[in-house]
Amino acid sequence: MNYIDGFRNQDAAARYRVTLAQLGQEWADQGGRACFMEVCGSHTMAIARFAIRDFLPPSVTLVSGPGCPVCVTDPGYIDAAIELAMQGKIIVTFGDMMRVPGSRSTLAKSRAAGGWIESCYSPVTALELARAHPDREIVFLAIGFETTMAPVLAMLDTARRAAIPNLTLLTAFKLVPPVLAALIADPELKIDGFLCPAHVSAVIGAHAYRPFADTHGVACVVAGFEPLDILHGVEGLLRQKIAGHATVDNQYSRVVRPEGNRIAQRLVDHYLMPADVSWRGLGVIPASGLVLRPEFARFDAESRHGLTVQPGRLNPHCLCGEVLKGKIRPVHCSLFGVACHPEHPLGPCMVSSEGSCGAEYRFASGGVTR
Ligand code: SF4
Ligand code: SF4
Helix, strand or coil: CCHHHHHCCCCHHHHHHHHHHHHHHHHHCCCCCCCEEECCCCHHHHHHCHHHHHHHHCCCCEEEEECCCCHHHHHHHHHHHHHHHCCEEEEEHHHHHHCCCCCCCCHHHHHHHCCEEEEEEECHHHHHHHHHHCCCEEEEEEEECCCHHHHHHHHHHHHCCCCCCCCCEEEECHHHHHHHHHHHHHCCCCCCCCEECCCHHHHCCHHHHHHHHHHHCCCECCCCCCCHHHHHHHHHHHHHHHCCCCEEEEECCCCCCCCHHHHHHHHHHHHHHEEEEEECEEEEEEEEEEEEEHHHHHHHHHHHHCCCCCCCCCCCCCCCCHHHHHCCHHHCCCCCCCCCEECCCCHHHHHHHHHHHHHHHHHCCCCCCC
């Protein structure tokens, strides 16, 4: 048995099913119902893949949140990236971004139309291209949550120290705690607990969720991505509800420290500062993003290339915004599995491997329509 198998053990999963049933009954006997949100796209994917919802008692609902960085990127950002590509800049992006709809088109279609758009697994690709093509401007699409910022900034740090002149970032960095605060404040949502994003937590630390527990009474559990991690996480959330006491339970201590990763935090603080940014389907959330500090403006694609990211136009029939807030399940979008499927995504939630719609289509719905 390898390390991963230990977290997928079926006997242990069966025991969690029994425990969750007992706790769920105890909670129901108190008249309780609980809605927990898994924030992270990787949790969403694992929950769909391992049919975790089948393990939940009737008194517990698990909804997906805005935890996929691709899904929450505003269409106006895609529009700006396409415009830069059409101006002759070399665009470098993580692969999932290629098929995300902007207001009118996608990066994949722009590449077919002649734009030089490279998909990459690592930001270092942008640095290599900048060195290989000193006569061209390279723009890296810097999207992501706290997890992705540090590797992107490490690449930028190398470029700055090496005085690479032709590399910029089009930033759309987003922060998890402010969006969770916005979801808690939404009167239409009633979230009782967060299954906190594992990798983000490794950077920001488990303590970052304390205000949600201490001030808002929302249960928080930091959990890993394996099925037993998630089941254990749900058990922890339910136990907090039954005890009537919200706290931050770090069940992923094999990776996450209370204070997070100080080195990554210092790198982020050095290059970036908070800004109000727009989330696809959720609108502008105060101080929910990070942008380059003014002293690093020469690495900022917007100021360097005289471009401002404008709000984009959403497909009016796509309900990604409601999916990202956990208000509806993907199958409740009338386009799910009909006009919108992984081969022909109409919204980012169907594009991304971490998107709720894509995960539900691939695993939960068996790839068939509603
Ligand atoms: S970046 Fe990490 S924490 Fe965020 S959705 Fe992806 S896997 Fe989850
Ligand atoms: S099914 Fe497609 S159109 Fe509907 S919410 Fe999901 S991604 Fe958007």
